[in-house]
Amino acid sequence: MANLTALRDHNTAAVLGRIRAADEISRVELALATGLTAQAISKIVQRLAAEGLIAPAGRVPSAGGKPRTLLRLVPQARWVVGVQLHRHGSTLVLVDLAGRIVDATATRFDPSGATPQQTLDLIAAQVEAVIAELPRERVLGVGVACPGPLDQRTGVLHQVTGLPGWNGIPLRAELAARLGLPVFLDKDTTAGVLSRPGAPDRAFVYLGDGLGAGLVLGGRVQRGARTNAGEFGHQVIDPRGPRCACGNHGCLEALCRAALADGDRGRAADLLGEGIANLVRLLDLAQVVLAGDAVLADPDLFRDRIGAVVRERLPDPGWQQVGVTVTDAGEQVVALGAAGLVLGTLFGESDADGPDAAGLAVQAPAAQYPE
Ligand SMILES: [Zn+2]
Structure with missing residues (x-):
């Protein structure tokens, strides 16, 4: 905790981010890359080395000076x-x-069959188990991702579909109190x-229990006014279509789910392709990453058919090239992203003006720091 707080100053994070991005880098290059003075770099490097976060990687000759x-x-x-x-x-x-990822676990249980407090106890126990062998002061924090709607800034859940008992639960504070570690929450x-x-400029489209999208535009993650951007599945495609879990009729999510229930993945992929083509045209995206159980069940089909629909819908597909891929992180992609919420604060990606060099364009996410 003190650890993470101490390392969260802007310049330290910028230097650490550069070191990670560069693989190996000299102090002179760090000064050039960050605009900091040689003295400032020297101080920060000394501190990071003392913390054990960085180490010498060898020497290179330099013109006329010492290596x-x-x-x-x-x-x-x-x-x-x-x-x-x-x-x-x-x-x-x-x-x-x-x-x-150095360790991973997946547990199936029904959160609607337990109280939120019981589920939080279980999650806390799972976190404790995965860090049991590690010195606790080396664990920077815990990122949690769950279905929305939720308030990312306050760490409080709202009317999560299918989990009515979770409305108003301050998940971030509850988990931080159980673990004594900083906790971050996001959709x-x-x-x-x-x-x-x-x-x-990219989107992450997840077809699992629901259908949603995460957005990075201009190198910055987009959360919207109430941190609930990305309810991509609830765009109404056919007002006379099947009823959706949200109460409306003919949402893209409901149509995709109906196709999947019929065993028709091709139709689900084509429908999803139409929604993604709309998104690409609205936002001029360069990349769409697909994920979720339904996609992972037949990744090639979803990638190829969605790519084809997007090309078909764009007026100039040779120029408006959009990379459509399936995540390489499989079923761990959302948990990995949740870990990224914590890592992003360490590597300078919480910088409001910073580039999205590492993809982790986290805008100063609020963490719950336990007392
Ligand atoms: Zn809906």
């Missing part, structure tokens, strides 16, 4: 936990500073878009 020492990140110096809480259970990942789809580096 330059290269610096590198020590990925296993700290750890973060990412948690996805969904309607059928939870997925946890333990992630190192380089963003690599599952917003976490998903932060799971991997990507294009500055």
Whole structure:
């Protein structure tokens, strides 16, 4: 906790972010890249080395002077936990500073069959289990992603579909109190878009229990006025269509689910393609990453058919190139993104003016720091 707070100052995060992005880098290059003075760099590097976060990586000759020492990140110096809480259970990942998953667990349970307090106790126990072997002071925090609507800034859940008992639960504070670690909360789809580096204008489209999208535009994650942007599945495509869980008729989500229930993945993919083509045209996206159980059941079909529909709908597809891919993080993608909520604060991606160099364009997410 003190650890994370101490490292969260702007310049330290910027330097650490550069070291991670560069693999190996000298102090001189760091000064050039960050605009900081040599003295400032020297001080920060000294502090990061003392914390064990960076280490010398060797020396390179420099013109006329003494050889330059290269610096590198020590990925296993700290750890973060990412948690996805969904309607059928939870997925946890333990992630190192380089963003690599080193441990993962998935548990199936029915959160609607327990009280929120019982489920939070269970999640806390799962987090404790995954960090049991680690020195606790090296665990930076826990990122939690779950279905919306929720308030990312206050860490309070709202009317989560299918989980009425969770309305008003201050999940972030409750979990932070149980664990004594900083906790970050965000919507599952917003976490998903932060799971991997990507294009500055991109969407993450998740077809699982529901259908939602996470958005990064101009290198910045987009959460909207109440941090609930991305309710992509509830655009009404056919007002005379089947009733949706949200109460409306003919939402894209309801149509996709009906196609899947009929065993017609091709139709589900084509419908999803129409929705994604609309999104691409509205926002001029360069990249769409697909995820979720339904997509992972037949990734090639979804990628190919959605790519084809998008190309068909765009007026100039040769120029308006859109990369449509399926996530390489499989069922762990949202938990990995949740871990990214914590990592983003360490590497300068919470910088309001900063670029989305690592894909983790986290806008100063509020963490709950336990007393
Ligand atoms: Zn709906």
